[in-house]
Amino acid sequence: MQVWKFGGTSVGKPERMKSIRNLVTEDKTRKIVVLSALSGTTNGLLAIGEAIKQHKNSEALENISSLKKHYQSFIEELYTTPEGLAKGQKIIDTEFDFITSLINISPFTLKQDKELVAQGEILSTQMFAAYMEEVGDSVVLIPALDFMRIDADNEPELTVIEEKLGHLLSKQTDKQIIVTQGFICRNPRGEVDNLKRGGSDYTASLIGGATVSEEIQIWTDIDGMHNNDPRIVKRTFPVRELSFEEAAELAYFGAKILHPSTITPAKMKGVPVRLKNTMEPNAPGTLIKSDVSHTSEITAIAAKDNITAIYIHSTRMLNAYGFLRKVFEVFEKYKTPVDMITTSEVSVAVTIDNSENLDKITEELNQIADLEPHDFNQSIICIVGNFMADKAGIAINVMNALKDIPVRMIAYGASEHNMSILVDTKDKNAALEALNEGLFKFE
Secondary structure, eight states: OEEEEEOTTTTSSHHHHHHHHHHHTSSOOOEEEEEOOOTTHHHHHHHHHHHHHTTOHHHHHHHHHHHHHHHHHHHHHHOOSHHHHHHHHHHHHHHHHHHHHGGGOSSOOHHHHHHHHTHHHHHHHHHHHHHHHHTTOOEEEOOGGGTOBBOTTSOBOHHHHHHHHHHHHHTOTTOSEEEEESSEEEOTTSOEEESOTTTHHHHHHHHHHHTTOSEEEEEESSOSOBSSOTTTOSSOOBOOEEEHHHHHHHHHTTOTTSOTTTHHHHHHHTOOEEEEETTSTTSOOEEEESOOOOSSSEEEEEEEEEEEEEEEEESSSSOOTTHHHHHHHHHHHTTOOOOOEEEOSSEEEEEESOOTTHHHHHHHHTTTEEEOOOEEEEEEEEEEEOOOTTOOSHHHHHHHHTTTSOOOEEEESSOSSEEEEEEEGGGHHHHHHHHHHHHOOOO
């Protein structure tokens, strides 16, 4: 059993959906195929929801009509038989009738908003499974809402997922391809919910872990992970192998090809993750696994924007017992993760990437500490590799590369795989280019 996930651009056109069908049936390996919504659909559904919330019903109807026309054109190109087209027509009529019915619900709550957004994945998977049936493939659609669960803290219930999915799969042993939705799930109240945007990667990893699959493949429109951001840096190269730890650091700190949560379920069950390119299916991509041997200490670099730095000083000059605990209790209270931290005897500097509750956090921190003005518009640059304690020269090489870049914070030593640097976002591109030229060897 393998798990293959395809993103929105991979299913965004009828010819691409047909190409996916060819890919997943190329050999007789049994596969669970996880699909995202067609590219552009989630944004379209969010716009419809926003119009409904603002009681702009005519605008919502126009947006629904426009989106349905797109799907109408899609199915007319996808299906080639009257029976296939009729099935596709029924799918979009049913789902768009449901979308339209949400306009009449008042108040339009978060519950309805999540039901609305889930329609993207529900549409794409039904259309794909119907197309595979049309061409005579061995396929079945298992709705993610029948097995994917999250708890009150929005964390996946791994045992429940494993039990429910195992039961459903045991009834479909004769099917080669099992299609399901990425992103969507149910919460403890049984309502439609989701794993947040980008969560289709997470779905694939949760399924791969639950079934202890041979391999999880994440198919996008990029040829695997690169050593740096090719949109910014002139010279980059693909990284063919990464450890789970390295991939997790890169994903969390900004590598766009992989959702940050993806690695954990796969790592827990030791299931390799392969990043592949739907536009170049024969390209090797990137393999993420437990044991990796690199020829150099530095593997790759990623950057994360929209960072806020908070500088906190204890009101006691020395021996501030319990100070850090009190500080982090504030961030815990407002469910705001800290990315970087540096400390001295009387001061601590932290960074956050979610400033939603910054005013409340600031207000409470002011009761236990003195604060300097926050630094906004910062970027964390994450240098990932194999930084064993007995290896010399890594930090000096990084700082030499950044000799012309103002550095706000440095975090090094907590992990054997990550060194993080905080810079002003206006200096980010220059810093990435300088690190690229200073740390990697090019022919």
